[in-house]
Amino acid sequence: MDVLVPFAASRPKTRLAGVLGPDERAEFAAAMRRDVCSAVDSAGGSPTVLSTDPIESAWPVVVDDRPLTEAVDDRLEPPVAVVMADLALATPEALSRLLGADGGVVLAPGLGGGTNAIVVRTPDFHVDYHGASIADHRRIAADVGTTTTVDSFRLAVDVDETDDLAEVLLHGEGQAARWLREAGLELEMTGGRVTVSRSARR
Amino acid sequence: MDVLVPFAASRPKTRLAGVLGPDERAEFAAAMRRDVCSAVDSAGGSPTVLSTDPIESAWPVVVDDRPLTEAVDDRLEPPVAVVMADLALATPEALSRLLGADGGVVLAPGLGGGTNAIVVRTPDFHVDYHGASIADHRRIAADVGTTTTVDSFRLAVDVDETDDLAEVLLHGEGQAARWLREAGLELEMTGGRVTVSRSARR
Numbered sequence: 001m002d003v004l005v006p007f008a009a010s011r012p013k014t015r016l017a018g019v020l021g022p023d024e025r026a027e028f029a030a031a032m033r034r035d036v037c038s039a040v041d042s043a044g045g046s047p048t049v050l051s052t053d054p055i056e057s058a059w060p061v062v063v064d065d066r067p068l069t070e071a072v073d074d075r076l077e078p079p080v081a082v083v084m085a086d087l088a089l090a091t092p093e094a095l096s097r098l099l100g101a102d103g104g105v106v107l108a109p110g111l112g113g114g115t116n117a118i119v120v121r122t123p124d125f126h127v128d129y130h131g132a133s134i135a136d137h138r139r140i141a142a143d144v145g146t147t148t149t150v151d152s153f154r155l156a157v158d159v160d161e162t163d164d165l166a167e168v169l170l171h172g173e174g175q176a177a178r179w180l181r182e183a184g185l186e187l188e189m190t191g192g193r194v195t196v197s198r199s200a201r202r
Numbered sequence: 203m204d205v206l207v208p209f210a211a212s213r214p215k216t217r218l219a220g221v222l223g224p225d226e227r228a229e230f231a232a233a234m235r236r237d238v239c240s241a242v243d244s245a246g247g248s249p250t251v252l253s254t255d256p257i258e259s260a261w262p263v264v265v266d267d268r269p270l271t272e273a274v275d276d277r278l279e280p281p282v283a284v285v286m287a288d289l290a291l292a293t294p295e296a297l298s299r300l301l302g303a304d305g306g307v308v309l310a311p312g313l314g315g316g317t318n319a320i321v322v323r324t325p326d327f328h329v330d331y332h333g334a335s336i337a338d339h340r341r342i343a344a345d346v347g348t349t350t351t352v353d354s355f356r357l358a359v360d361v362d363e364t365d366d367l368a369e370v371l372l373h374g375e376g377q378a379a380r381w382l383r384e385a386g387l388e389l390e391m392t393g394g395r396v397t398v399s400r401s402a403r404r
Contacts, residue, residue, distance in 0.1 A: 015394060066261040094353055109305060111313075112365065112395020113372055132389055132396045151296055152369060153311060160394055163314065170315055170336060187334055192217060192362055193314020194334045 001099055001119070003045035004075055005086040008031050009053035015161050019185065019198050028179055032159060033085040034058070035174035040083060043095035049085070050075065059133065068129045070112055082117045084110070086159045088168045088176040094154040104145030108155040109134045116155050166195045203321070206272055209235050211255035217363050220402050221387065228274055230381055231334055234361060235287040236260070237376035242285060243347070245297035252277065257335065271331045282365040283321045286312070288361045290370045290378040296356040296362040304346030311336045311356040318357050367398045 011022070012029035014117040020028060037047040037059045049061045050071055072082055081099060083090070084173055098117050100107055105125050110116035113132030125146040130137045141147040158168045159176075168177050180196075188197040204263030213224070214231035222230060239249040239261045251263045254334050266273040274284055278365075282302060287290070300319050302308055312318035325354055326346040330338045359369045361378075370379050370382040371389055390399040 052302050091353075097353075110374065112368060112397070113389070114395065131391045132372060151293075151354050151356050152297075154353050154354040156358065166314060170334060171311065187315070189333050193316065195314070 001042045001080050001081055002047050003081040003083055003099075004050045004068050004070060004072060004170050005033065005036055005040065005047050005083055005085050006050045007052070007055070008068075009051045009055050013086070016165070018158075018162050019165070019196065020120075024183060028176060028183075029086065030055075030090075031175040031179045032088045034088055035172075036083060036085050037089050037190070039092050039095050042092035043099055045058070045081060047083075047101055049081065054106045066141070069127055072127050072129070074142075076120055078123055079119070079121045080122075081116045081117065082127070084158055087116055087155060088159045088174070089154040089156070089157050089171050091173065092195045094152045095110055097152060098150050098155060101148045101150055103139035103148030105137075105147045106150060107134065107137055108150045108152055108156045109143065110156055114158060117150070163193065163195050166194045170194070171197065203247050203281050203283055203285040204287055205242045205249045205301075206236055206252045206274060207235065207242065207249050207285055207287050208252045208274060209257070209355045210270075211253045211257050211293040215288070216364070220365070221367070221398065222257075222365050222385070226385065228349070228379060230385075231288065232257075233377040233381045234290045237287055237374075237378050238285060238287050238292055240376070241292045244294035247285075247297065247301055248281060248286075253324055256269050257270045273331055274329050274331070278322055279323070280325055280327075282331070283319065285319045286316075286360055287298075289318055289357060289359070290361045290376070291373050293356055293375065297356045299354060300352050300357060302351050303350045304338050304348075305350030308350045308352060309342035309343065310352045310354055311335065312358055312360045316360060319352070323354050330349070330363055333369050347382075365395065365397050371398060 013025040040047040047059050051063050052065050104122040106119035108117035115133040115137050122145045184199050185192050185196045215227040242249040249261050251259050253265050254267050306324035308321035310319035317335045317339050324347045386401050387398050389396050
Protein backbone atom coordinates (compact mmCIF):
# COMPACT_ATOMS: atom_id res chain seq x y z
CA MET A 1 0.00 0.00 0.00
CA ASP A 2 1.18 3.53 -0.76
CA VAL A 3 1.95 5.36 2.48
CA LEU A 4 2.27 9.14 2.60
CA VAL A 5 4.66 10.39 5.29
CA PRO A 6 3.98 14.12 5.80
CA PHE A 7 7.05 16.06 6.90
CA ALA A 8 7.38 19.72 7.89
CA ALA A 9 10.84 20.52 6.59
CA SER A 10 11.11 24.19 7.51
CA ARG A 11 11.79 24.94 11.16
CA PRO A 12 10.77 21.49 12.37
CA LYS A 13 9.98 20.65 16.00
CA THR A 14 10.11 24.17 17.45
CA ARG A 15 8.62 22.92 20.72
CA LEU A 16 11.86 21.04 21.35
CA ALA A 17 13.80 24.34 21.47
CA GLY A 18 14.34 23.95 25.23
CA VAL A 19 16.78 21.07 24.71
CA LEU A 20 17.79 21.12 21.03
CA GLY A 21 19.17 23.91 18.82
CA PRO A 22 17.70 24.62 15.34
CA ASP A 23 20.17 22.47 13.40
CA GLU A 24 19.81 19.69 15.94
CA ARG A 25 16.04 19.78 15.64
CA ALA A 26 16.38 19.42 11.87
CA GLU A 27 18.78 16.48 12.26
CA PHE A 28 16.58 14.77 14.82
CA ALA A 29 13.44 15.29 12.73
CA ALA A 30 15.21 13.73 9.75
CA ALA A 31 16.25 10.75 11.87
CA MET A 32 12.64 10.21 12.97
CA ARG A 33 11.46 10.47 9.35
CA ARG A 34 13.99 7.85 8.25
CA ASP A 35 12.92 5.54 11.10
CA VAL A 36 9.27 5.89 10.10
CA CYS A 37 9.96 5.26 6.40
CA SER A 38 12.07 2.19 7.22
CA ALA A 39 9.40 0.80 9.52
CA VAL A 40 6.71 1.40 6.89
CA ASP A 41 8.85 -0.39 4.32
CA SER A 42 9.45 -3.32 6.69
CA ALA A 43 5.71 -3.51 7.28
CA GLY A 44 5.13 -3.95 3.57
CA GLY A 45 4.13 -0.38 2.76
CA SER A 46 5.64 1.90 0.11
CA PRO A 47 6.56 5.19 1.78
CA THR A 48 6.56 8.53 -0.01
CA VAL A 49 7.63 11.57 1.97
CA LEU A 50 5.22 14.47 1.50
CA SER A 51 7.51 17.37 2.34
CA THR A 52 6.85 21.09 2.62
CA ASP A 53 10.27 21.75 1.03
CA PRO A 54 12.80 19.81 -1.04
CA ILE A 55 14.84 17.40 1.12
CA GLU A 56 17.43 14.71 0.62
CA SER A 57 15.92 11.31 1.19
CA ALA A 58 16.55 7.68 0.35
CA TRP A 59 12.79 7.37 -0.12
CA PRO A 60 10.64 9.05 -2.80
CA VAL A 61 9.72 12.65 -2.01
CA VAL A 62 6.94 14.87 -3.28
CA VAL A 63 7.00 18.55 -2.33
CA ASP A 64 3.86 20.48 -1.48
CA ASP A 65 4.09 23.63 0.59
CA ARG A 66 0.38 23.94 1.28
CA PRO A 67 -1.04 23.27 4.76
CA LEU A 68 -1.11 19.61 5.81
CA THR A 69 -4.84 19.06 5.27
CA GLU A 70 -4.82 20.27 1.66
CA ALA A 71 -1.54 18.58 0.75
CA VAL A 72 -2.76 15.21 2.06
CA ASP A 73 -6.29 15.52 0.77
CA ASP A 74 -5.09 16.00 -2.80
CA ARG A 75 -3.30 12.65 -2.68
CA LEU A 76 -5.92 10.57 -0.89
CA GLU A 77 -6.52 8.01 -3.64
CA PRO A 78 -7.48 4.76 -1.95
CA PRO A 79 -6.04 2.47 -0.91
CA VAL A 80 -3.56 4.78 0.77
CA ALA A 81 -2.22 5.38 4.25
CA VAL A 82 -0.93 8.50 5.98
CA VAL A 83 1.67 8.05 8.72
CA MET A 84 3.20 11.06 10.46
CA ALA A 85 6.98 11.46 10.19
CA ASP A 86 7.49 12.03 13.91
CA LEU A 87 6.29 8.64 15.18
CA ALA A 88 9.68 7.75 16.59
CA LEU A 89 8.35 4.66 18.41
CA ALA A 90 6.69 3.14 15.34
CA THR A 91 7.83 -0.41 14.70
CA PRO A 92 7.15 -2.69 11.73
CA GLU A 93 4.82 -4.67 14.04
CA ALA A 94 2.75 -1.62 14.97
CA LEU A 95 2.56 -0.50 11.35
CA SER A 96 1.60 -4.00 10.23
CA ARG A 97 -1.34 -3.87 12.62
CA LEU A 98 -2.30 -0.52 11.08
CA LEU A 99 -1.93 -1.55 7.44
CA GLY A 100 -3.53 -4.93 8.07
CA ALA A 101 -6.57 -3.69 9.98
CA ASP A 102 -9.93 -4.11 8.27
CA GLY A 103 -12.23 -1.18 7.63
CA GLY A 104 -12.98 1.51 5.07
CA VAL A 105 -11.10 3.92 7.30
CA VAL A 106 -8.56 2.88 9.95
CA LEU A 107 -7.52 5.49 12.52
CA ALA A 108 -4.62 5.54 14.97
CA PRO A 109 -5.13 8.29 17.55
CA GLY A 110 -2.27 10.42 18.81
CA LEU A 111 -1.78 11.97 22.21
CA GLY A 112 -3.75 15.17 22.69
CA GLY A 113 -6.42 14.55 20.08
CA GLY A 114 -4.23 14.14 17.03
CA THR A 115 -4.52 11.53 14.29
CA ASN A 116 -1.14 9.94 13.87
CA ALA A 117 -1.97 7.42 11.16
CA ILE A 118 -4.84 6.69 8.80
CA VAL A 119 -5.61 4.01 6.27
CA VAL A 120 -8.17 5.00 3.63
CA ARG A 121 -9.90 2.42 1.46
CA THR A 122 -12.98 4.44 0.54
CA PRO A 123 -13.02 7.32 -1.98
CA ASP A 124 -15.36 9.47 0.11
CA PHE A 125 -13.13 10.15 3.11
CA HIS A 126 -11.27 13.42 3.53
CA VAL A 127 -8.85 14.63 6.18
CA ASP A 128 -9.04 17.59 8.52
CA TYR A 129 -5.97 17.97 10.69
CA HIS A 130 -7.07 21.12 12.52
CA GLY A 131 -7.78 20.99 16.27
CA ALA A 132 -8.75 17.66 17.85
CA SER A 133 -8.52 15.89 14.52
CA ILE A 134 -9.28 12.40 15.83
CA ALA A 135 -12.82 13.52 16.69
CA ASP A 136 -13.31 15.05 13.24
CA HIS A 137 -11.85 12.04 11.50
CA ARG A 138 -14.14 9.69 13.42
CA ARG A 139 -17.10 11.79 12.37
CA ILE A 140 -16.07 11.97 8.72
CA ALA A 141 -15.29 8.24 8.69
CA ALA A 142 -18.64 7.34 10.26
CA ASP A 143 -20.38 9.01 7.33
CA VAL A 144 -18.60 6.97 4.68
CA GLY A 145 -18.37 3.43 6.01
CA THR A 146 -16.82 1.16 8.59
CA THR A 147 -14.21 2.65 10.87
CA THR A 148 -11.58 0.73 12.79
CA THR A 149 -9.37 2.17 15.50
CA VAL A 150 -5.90 0.75 16.07
CA ASP A 151 -5.04 0.76 19.76
CA SER A 152 -1.28 1.35 19.73
CA PHE A 153 0.98 3.20 22.14
CA ARG A 154 3.75 3.17 19.54
CA LEU A 155 1.54 4.94 17.03
CA ALA A 156 0.05 7.30 19.65
CA VAL A 157 3.29 9.01 20.59
CA ASP A 158 4.22 11.73 18.12
CA VAL A 159 7.30 13.60 19.22
CA ASP A 160 6.52 17.27 19.70
CA GLU A 161 7.42 18.18 23.27
CA THR A 162 10.40 17.67 25.54
CA ASP A 163 8.63 15.01 27.61
CA ASP A 164 8.07 12.97 24.44
CA LEU A 165 11.82 12.55 24.14
CA ALA A 166 11.68 10.40 27.28
CA GLU A 167 9.42 7.98 25.40
CA VAL A 168 11.97 7.81 22.58
CA LEU A 169 14.80 7.08 25.02
CA LEU A 170 12.70 4.46 26.82
CA HIS A 171 11.11 2.70 23.86
CA GLY A 172 12.76 3.84 20.61
CA GLU A 173 14.69 1.28 18.60
CA GLY A 174 15.96 3.30 15.66
CA GLN A 175 18.17 6.16 14.54
CA ALA A 176 16.19 8.81 16.42
CA ALA A 177 16.76 7.15 19.78
CA ARG A 178 20.44 6.72 19.00
CA TRP A 179 20.69 10.34 17.88
CA LEU A 180 19.23 11.53 21.20
CA ARG A 181 21.63 9.41 23.23
CA GLU A 182 24.62 10.65 21.25
CA ALA A 183 23.42 14.24 21.76
CA GLY A 184 23.63 13.69 25.52
CA LEU A 185 19.93 13.49 26.31
CA GLU A 186 19.23 11.38 29.38
CA LEU A 187 16.22 10.25 31.34
CA GLU A 188 15.53 12.37 34.38
CA MET A 189 13.37 11.14 37.24
CA THR A 190 10.84 13.59 38.60
CA GLY A 191 8.03 13.12 41.09
CA GLY A 192 5.71 11.70 38.47
CA ARG A 193 6.61 10.81 34.92
CA VAL A 194 10.11 10.58 33.65
CA THR A 195 11.32 13.43 31.44
CA VAL A 196 14.71 14.23 29.88
CA SER A 197 17.64 16.43 30.70
CA ARG A 198 20.80 17.22 28.84
CA SER A 199 24.15 17.01 30.46
CA ALA A 200 26.29 18.17 27.57
CA ARG A 201 25.89 20.08 24.34
CA ARG A 202 27.98 18.96 21.42
CA MET B 203 -7.17 -14.80 36.09
CA ASP B 204 -6.93 -12.89 39.35
CA VAL B 205 -6.28 -9.22 38.67
CA LEU B 206 -5.00 -6.88 41.36
CA VAL B 207 -6.12 -3.28 40.92
CA PRO B 208 -3.92 -1.08 43.15
CA PHE B 209 -5.68 2.04 44.37
CA ALA B 210 -4.31 4.96 46.40
CA ALA B 211 -7.33 5.86 48.50
CA SER B 212 -5.92 8.70 50.58
CA ARG B 213 -5.52 12.05 48.82
CA PRO B 214 -5.80 10.56 45.33
CA LYS B 215 -4.73 12.38 42.16
CA THR B 216 -3.17 15.46 43.76
CA ARG B 217 -1.71 16.52 40.41
CA LEU B 218 -5.27 17.23 39.22
CA ALA B 219 -5.64 19.96 41.87
CA GLY B 220 -5.60 22.66 39.19
CA VAL B 221 -9.04 21.67 37.93
CA LEU B 222 -10.59 19.42 40.61
CA GLY B 223 -11.11 19.97 44.35
CA PRO B 224 -10.16 17.26 46.91
CA ASP B 225 -13.61 15.65 47.11
CA GLU B 226 -13.93 15.77 43.35
CA ARG B 227 -10.58 14.09 42.90
CA ALA B 228 -11.73 11.30 45.21
CA GLU B 229 -15.01 10.89 43.29
CA PHE B 230 -13.25 10.90 39.94
CA ALA B 231 -10.61 8.41 41.13
CA ALA B 232 -13.40 6.10 42.32
CA ALA B 233 -15.14 6.38 38.94
CA MET B 234 -11.93 5.39 37.15
CA ARG B 235 -11.44 2.47 39.54
CA ARG B 236 -14.96 1.21 38.85
CA ASP B 237 -14.40 1.53 35.09
CA VAL B 238 -11.19 -0.47 35.33
CA CYS B 239 -12.76 -3.21 37.47
CA SER B 240 -15.74 -3.49 35.10
CA ALA B 241 -13.47 -3.69 32.07
CA VAL B 242 -11.31 -6.34 33.76
CA ASP B 243 -14.44 -8.33 34.57
CA SER B 244 -15.72 -8.03 30.99
CA ALA B 245 -12.34 -9.21 29.75
CA GLY B 246 -12.71 -12.40 31.82
CA GLY B 247 -10.50 -11.37 34.75
CA SER B 248 -11.42 -11.38 38.44
CA PRO B 249 -10.60 -7.95 39.88
CA THR B 250 -9.58 -7.37 43.49
CA VAL B 251 -8.94 -3.80 44.54
CA LEU B 252 -5.70 -3.49 46.49
CA SER B 253 -6.41 -0.32 48.44
CA THR B 254 -4.26 1.71 50.81
CA ASP B 255 -7.36 2.32 52.99
CA PRO B 256 -10.79 0.76 53.44
CA ILE B 257 -13.18 1.78 50.66
CA GLU B 258 -16.69 0.96 49.53
CA SER B 259 -16.61 -1.14 46.42
CA ALA B 260 -18.80 -3.54 44.47
CA TRP B 261 -15.63 -5.59 43.87
CA PRO B 262 -13.53 -7.43 46.47
CA VAL B 263 -11.11 -5.22 48.36
CA VAL B 264 -7.95 -6.00 50.30
CA VAL B 265 -6.36 -3.23 52.32
CA ASP B 266 -2.60 -2.80 52.55
CA ASP B 267 -1.14 0.55 53.47
CA ARG B 268 2.43 -0.27 52.55
CA PRO B 269 4.07 1.29 49.49
CA LEU B 270 2.87 -0.04 46.15
CA THR B 271 5.86 -2.25 45.40
CA GLU B 272 5.67 -4.15 48.70
CA ALA B 273 1.88 -4.45 48.68
CA VAL B 274 1.84 -5.89 45.16
CA ASP B 275 4.90 -8.07 45.59
CA ASP B 276 3.35 -9.88 48.54
CA ARG B 277 0.43 -10.96 46.36
CA LEU B 278 2.25 -11.90 43.19
CA GLU B 279 1.25 -15.56 43.06
CA PRO B 280 1.09 -16.57 39.42
CA PRO B 281 -0.94 -16.53 37.35
CA VAL B 282 -1.91 -13.01 38.35
CA ALA B 283 -2.20 -9.61 36.72
CA VAL B 284 -1.78 -6.09 38.05
CA VAL B 285 -3.77 -3.32 36.39
CA MET B 286 -3.61 0.25 37.69
CA ALA B 287 -6.86 1.80 38.86
CA ASP B 288 -6.40 5.02 36.87
CA LEU B 289 -6.45 3.56 33.36
CA ALA B 290 -9.59 5.44 32.41
CA LEU B 291 -9.29 4.48 28.73
CA ALA B 292 -9.01 0.74 29.38
CA THR B 293 -11.59 -1.27 27.46
CA PRO B 294 -12.45 -4.98 27.66
CA GLU B 295 -10.74 -5.36 24.26
CA ALA B 296 -7.48 -3.80 25.45
CA LEU B 297 -7.52 -5.88 28.64
CA SER B 298 -8.29 -9.03 26.68
CA ARG B 299 -5.15 -8.41 24.62
CA LEU B 300 -3.23 -8.04 27.90
CA LEU B 301 -4.66 -11.10 29.65
CA GLY B 302 -4.49 -13.20 26.49
CA ALA B 303 -0.92 -12.34 25.55
CA ASP B 304 1.60 -15.19 25.76
CA GLY B 305 4.72 -14.95 27.88
CA GLY B 306 6.00 -15.56 31.37
CA VAL B 307 5.71 -11.83 31.98
CA VAL B 308 3.53 -9.48 29.94
CA LEU B 309 4.13 -5.74 30.29
CA ALA B 310 2.01 -2.77 29.23
CA PRO B 311 4.07 0.44 29.40
CA GLY B 312 2.60 3.70 30.63
CA LEU B 313 3.43 7.23 29.57
CA GLY B 314 6.58 8.58 31.17
CA GLY B 315 8.22 5.26 31.99
CA GLY B 316 5.52 3.72 34.13
CA THR B 317 4.23 0.14 34.02
CA ASN B 318 0.47 0.31 33.78
CA ALA B 319 -0.31 -3.38 33.62
CA ILE B 320 1.54 -6.65 34.13
CA VAL B 321 0.66 -10.31 33.75
CA VAL B 322 2.86 -12.68 35.75
CA ARG B 323 2.97 -16.41 34.99
CA THR B 324 6.36 -17.17 36.50
CA PRO B 325 7.08 -17.38 40.23
CA ASP B 326 10.44 -15.61 39.97
CA PHE B 327 9.29 -12.18 38.89
CA HIS B 328 9.03 -9.28 41.31
CA VAL B 329 7.83 -5.72 40.85
CA ASP B 330 9.64 -2.44 41.38
CA TYR B 331 7.47 0.60 40.79
CA HIS B 332 10.05 3.23 41.64
CA GLY B 333 11.35 5.56 38.92
CA ALA B 334 11.14 4.46 35.29
CA SER B 335 9.62 1.15 36.27
CA ILE B 336 9.13 -0.17 32.74
CA ALA B 337 12.92 -0.35 32.30
CA ASP B 338 13.32 -2.17 35.63
CA HIS B 339 10.46 -4.54 34.89
CA ARG B 340 11.92 -5.40 31.48
CA ARG B 341 15.24 -6.17 33.14
CA ILE B 342 13.70 -8.29 35.89
CA ALA B 343 11.49 -10.12 33.38
CA ALA B 344 14.41 -10.84 31.06
CA ASP B 345 16.10 -12.71 33.89
CA VAL B 346 13.17 -15.04 34.52
CA GLY B 347 11.77 -15.99 31.13
CA THR B 348 9.97 -14.78 28.06
CA THR B 349 8.65 -11.22 28.10
CA THR B 350 5.88 -9.86 25.93
CA THR B 351 5.00 -6.20 25.56
CA VAL B 352 1.43 -5.20 24.81
CA ASP B 353 1.35 -2.17 22.52
CA SER B 354 -1.79 -0.34 23.66
CA PHE B 355 -2.62 3.36 23.81
CA ARG B 356 -5.59 2.59 26.04
CA LEU B 357 -3.36 0.88 28.57
CA ALA B 358 -0.57 3.48 28.24
CA VAL B 359 -2.61 6.44 29.47
CA ASP B 360 -2.81 6.56 33.25
CA VAL B 361 -4.60 9.66 34.43
CA ASP B 362 -2.31 11.76 36.61
CA GLU B 363 -2.09 15.19 35.05
CA THR B 364 -4.53 17.76 33.73
CA ASP B 365 -3.63 17.04 30.11
CA ASP B 366 -4.56 13.39 30.64
CA LEU B 367 -8.15 14.45 31.23
CA ALA B 368 -8.30 15.46 27.57
CA GLU B 369 -7.59 11.83 26.68
CA VAL B 370 -10.49 10.73 28.89
CA LEU B 371 -12.85 13.22 27.27
CA LEU B 372 -11.70 12.20 23.78
CA HIS B 373 -11.54 8.41 24.20
CA GLY B 374 -13.19 7.40 27.48
CA GLU B 375 -16.33 5.28 27.34
CA GLY B 376 -17.20 4.82 31.01
CA GLN B 377 -18.22 6.52 34.23
CA ALA B 378 -15.02 8.54 34.50
CA ALA B 379 -15.58 10.27 31.17
CA ARG B 380 -19.20 10.96 32.07
CA TRP B 381 -18.16 12.29 35.47
CA LEU B 382 -15.74 14.76 33.85
CA ARG B 383 -18.36 16.00 31.41
CA GLU B 384 -20.90 16.49 34.18
CA ALA B 385 -18.29 18.38 36.20
CA GLY B 386 -18.01 20.87 33.35
CA LEU B 387 -14.63 19.82 31.98
CA GLU B 388 -14.27 20.57 28.29
CA LEU B 389 -11.67 20.14 25.61
CA GLU B 390 -9.62 23.25 24.95
CA MET B 391 -7.65 23.73 21.77
CA THR B 392 -4.15 25.07 22.16
CA GLY B 393 -1.34 25.49 19.66
CA GLY B 394 -0.34 21.86 19.92
CA ARG B 395 -2.17 19.15 21.79
CA VAL B 396 -5.65 19.50 23.16
CA THR B 397 -6.00 20.02 26.90
CA VAL B 398 -8.98 20.71 29.16
CA SER B 399 -10.56 23.74 30.74
CA ARG B 400 -13.42 24.11 33.15
CA SER B 401 -16.23 26.52 32.54
CA ALA B 402 -18.22 25.94 35.71
CA ARG B 403 -17.68 24.53 39.18
CA ARG B 404 -20.54 22.62 40.70
